[in-house]
Amino acid sequence: MVVGHKNGINVNTASNSLRVQTPLIELSQNVQVVTSKVLADQQIISMSDGLIRNVSGTARSEHWGDLYTNIVSRGSQIQAFRNGMNVVASYWGPLTEDMSFVDRIEFVKGPAGFMLANGDPSGLYNVVTKKPTGATKGEVNFTLGSFDLYRGSLDLDGALSKDKKLLYRFNVAAQNRGSQRDYEYNNRFVVAPVLSYQLDDKSKLTLEYNGQFARMTEVGSYYVFSRKGYGTFPANFTYTNPGLPPTRINDHSGYLTFEHNFSDNWKLTAQGSYFGYDQKGMSSWPSYVAPSGDSLIRNIGIWDAKSTMALGQVFLNGTFKTGSIRHRFLAGLDAANKNYYADWGQSHDLDTIGALFDPYNPTYGTPVNGYPVFDRTRPIEERAVAAGGIQKQRYSSIYVQDEIAFFQEKLRLTIAGRFTDVSQVYGVDVEYSKAQRFTPRVGLSYSINKSFSAYALYDQAFTPQAGRLFNGGKIKPITGNNMELGLKKNWFEDRWSTTLSVYRILKQNELTGDPVHSSPSQGYSMVLGEKIARGVEFDARGTILPGFTAIANYAFTDAQVTEVAEGAVGYTVGQLLPGYAKHTTNAWLGYEIQKGTLQGLGFNGVSHP
Incomplete structure (x- = not known):
C-alpha cells in the first residue's frame, strides 16, 4: 500500500462544515476527529x-453489514x-461512505443542533470529503x-489553470470483497470529482459529486441463528444461498458551495446539495423455526428503495469586539426536503415445512x-403505499450563537x-x-493555560421522528437535554491531546x-x-x-429506562437499553521508520473488544 506523508492524528481545528471558529x-x-x-x-x-x-463510547451492530453504519x-x-448536511432520509441510511473520497470524520459528542440543524441528544458524526488543496500530487493505493x-x-490533486484559480480533486476506487461467510460479497465502484474556482480574492465556488455503486449479498445474510448460542457453527457458515440475485445500489450526491470573505473577520458560506439513492434488492430472515433444534425456513423479502434529498444552508461567521470583550458570532438558516420510498411487501420462502434447512447438514443447491x-x-412510489414504506420530512430552521x-x-x-x-409523514x-x-x-469554557481548559455545557435537543402508532395518535418529536463537564489538555507542544468528559x-x-406490530408490513412503533x-x-x-x-480511549456508559409510557410493553423502569457496552476500551499503536532505506515503512497494532 503506497501512502504519502499527511497530517498527523491530532488536530485542534474543526472543518468549515462544522461552522465553528473556536479551536x-x-x-x-x-x-473527536479521525484524520486522513x-x-x-x-x-x-x-x-x-x-x-x-x-x-470512546461508540459502537455499531452487524445488523446491516456494510450497507449502513448506524x-x-x-x-x-x-x-x-x-x-x-444531515443525510439521514430514513432509519436505513445513508450508504456507508467509501474512504477513497473521505478526508476526515468528526464525532460531535452530545447535542449539536446549534450548528448542524436537527440532531440526536447523543451526538452526530460528520464525514468531510476531500477537496482540492492547490498542490500537484497523486496517490495510488492497492x-x-x-x-x-x-x-x-x-x-489526484492539482490545478487546471496556470494562475491556480481553477483546481481539481479526483478520486476513484474499485473493489471486490468477500467474507468469512461463504457466498457473501460486497463489490463497489466509486467516483468522486471536485472542482473549485477562485472567483476573486474573496470568493470561491466549489462543485462536487460523489457516486457510489454497490453490488452485494442480500441484507440479513450476516445473521446466524442458533438456540445453542455463539460459536455453534463454523466461521464460514451462512444461511444465504448461492444463485440469489445481488442487491444493487446506486448512490449519488452533489454539492455546490459558495464561500465569500467580506474581510479577515467575516465570512459567508452557502451550500446546496442533492442526494439520490436507488436500491433494488432483498433481505433475508427466518419465517419459521422448528419447535426444537435449529432447523428453519429461510425467507427472502424484497427490499427496493428510493430516496431523494434536497438540502440547503447558509451561515455567517464573524469576529468582533465590544471594548475588551471578544465575540465569535454565528448565524444561519437550514432547510431540507427528504423523501424515502420502500417496498418490503413481497417475500418468498426458500425452504418448506417438509424440507427445512438443516444448519448442521446444510445444502446450498437450488x-x-x-x-x-x-x-x-x-x-x-406505488408499491411503497401498499407496503407502508413511505417516509417524508421537510424542515427549516434559523439559529444564532455568540461566544x-x-x-x-x-x-x-x-x-x-x-x-x-x-413536517413529516411516516408509513x-x-x-x-x-x-x-x-x-x-x-x-x-475556561483556559487554565493555553494548553489546558475546562468546560461545562447545557444543551437541549429537538429531533423529529417518523413512525405510526397502532392505536393512532400524534407522533411527538424527541426532546431532551444534555449536561456535561469536561477537561481538555494538549501535551508536548500539541503533539498529544486528551479529553475527559462526564455527561x-x-x-x-x-x-x-412495537413488539406486537413491528413486522415490515406493519411497521408500527410505540412511545x-x-x-x-x-x-x-x-x-487520548x-x-x-x-x-x-x-490512540487510546475508555468509556463507561449507563443507559436505562426511567419512565415507561402507558401502553408500552416489554419495558420496565430500570431496564438497561440495548446497543451499547457498559465498559469499552480501545488502543491503537503505530510506528513508522524515520530514516534509512526503509524510511516510511510502518507497523501497526490494535486492541479492542
Whole structure:
C-alpha cells in the first residue's frame, strides 16, 4: 500500500462544515476527529471497518453489514452528516461512505443542533470529503486481503489553470470483497470529482459529486441463528444461498458551495446539495423455526428503495469586539426536503415445512422451493403505499450563537438558540404532521493555560421522528437535554491531546419498535417513555516519540429506562437499553521508520473488544 506523508492524528481545528471558529481545546463541547492519516494507517476502507475504535463510547451492530453504519453512542443511535448536511432520509441510511473520497470524520459528542440543524441528544458524526488543496500530487493505493479482498484507488490533486484559480480533486476506487461467510460479497465502484474556482480574492465556488455503486449479498445474510448460542457453527457458515440475485445500489450526491470573505473577520458560506439513492434488492430472515433444534425456513423479502434529498444552508461567521470583550458570532438558516420510498411487501420462502434447512447438514443447491420472483412492474412510489414504506420530512430552521470571551479571552461564554419547524409523514402518504420548537444552548469554557481548559455545557435537543402508532395518535418529536463537564489538555507542544468528559442525557418521547406490530408490513412503533444515559469518556491521541503514534480511549456508559409510557410493553423502569457496552476500551499503536532505506515503512497494532 503506497501512502504519502499527511497530517498527523491530532488536530485542534474543526472543518468549515462544522461552522465553528473556536479551536477545539477552547470549545465547550467534546469533538473527536479521525484524520486522513488515521484512515490511511489503519487501512480503513469503509465506515464499517473498525473506524469507531478511534472514538470512546461508540459502537455499531452487524445488523446491516456494510450497507449502513448506524453508530450508537451515549445510549442512542447518532445522526449521520456529510459536509455539514444531515443525510439521514430514513432509519436505513445513508450508504456507508467509501474512504477513497473521505478526508476526515468528526464525532460531535452530545447535542449539536446549534450548528448542524436537527440532531440526536447523543451526538452526530460528520464525514468531510476531500477537496482540492492547490498542490500537484497523486496517490495510488492497492489493497489485498483475506477472503478475496482486491481493491485499488486513485487520488489526484492539482490545478487546471496556470494562475491556480481553477483546481481539481479526483478520486476513484474499485473493489471486490468477500467474507468469512461463504457466498457473501460486497463489490463497489466509486467516483468522486471536485472542482473549485477562485472567483476573486474573496470568493470561491466549489462543485462536487460523489457516486457510489454497490453490488452485494442480500441484507440479513450476516445473521446466524442458533438456540445453542455463539460459536455453534463454523466461521464460514451462512444461511444465504448461492444463485440469489445481488442487491444493487446506486448512490449519488452533489454539492455546490459558495464561500465569500467580506474581510479577515467575516465570512459567508452557502451550500446546496442533492442526494439520490436507488436500491433494488432483498433481505433475508427466518419465517419459521422448528419447535426444537435449529432447523428453519429461510425467507427472502424484497427490499427496493428510493430516496431523494434536497438540502440547503447558509451561515455567517464573524469576529468582533465590544471594548475588551471578544465575540465569535454565528448565524444561519437550514432547510431540507427528504423523501424515502420502500417496498418490503413481497417475500418468498426458500425452504418448506417438509424440507427445512438443516444448519448442521446444510445444502446450498437450488432451494427446494425455488428462487424468488418479485413483481417490479409498478413504480416504487406505488408499491411503497401498499407496503407502508413511505417516509417524508421537510424542515427549516434559523439559529444564532455568540461566544463571548472575557478576561483576556480566558473565559468564554457561549449563548445560542435555534428555532426549528418540521413536517413529516411516516408509513403511508397522508397529511403531514407538524412540530415547532425553540432549543437553547449555554456553554462555558475556561483556559487554565493555553494548553489546558475546562468546560461545562447545557444543551437541549429537538429531533423529529417518523413512525405510526397502532392505536393512532400524534407522533411527538424527541426532546431532551444534555449536561456535561469536561477537561481538555494538549501535551508536548500539541503533539498529544486528551479529553475527559462526564455527561447526563435525558430523552423523552422516543419511539421504539412495537413488539406486537413491528413486522415490515406493519411497521408500527410505540412511545417508550423516558430514558437517561450517564457516562464517563476518555480519549487520548498523539505522537509519543518521532514516528511512534497512539490512540487510546475508555468509556463507561449507563443507559436505562426511567419512565415507561402507558401502553408500552416489554419495558420496565430500570431496564438497561440495548446497543451499547457498559465498559469499552480501545488502543491503537503505530510506528513508522524515520530514516534509512526503509524510511516510511510502518507497523501497526490494535486492541479492542
